[in-house]
Amino acid sequence: MATVKITVEGFKCERCSHEWIPRDKEKPRVCPKCKSPYWDKPRKIKK
Numbered sequence: 606m607a608t609v610k611i612t613v614e615g616f617k618c619e620r621c622s623h624e625w626i627p628r629d630k631e632k633p634r635v636c637p638k639c640k641s642p643y644w645d646k647p648r649k650i651k652k
């Protein structure tokens with residue numbers, strides 16, 4: 606049996622570094638772990 610590496614597209618929280626795979630294709634509003642709505646934005650935001 607051969608083993609292959611399967612890459613699954615998922616999300617990573619910028620706040621708590623939590624990684625997860627969404628059930629649906631829609632982008633989650635908050636991080637499932639820290640519940641932060643800014644999970645996809647870095648702490649420092651360039652204006």
Ligand SMILES: [Zn+2]
Nearest residue numbers: 618621636639
């Ligand atoms: Zn988080």
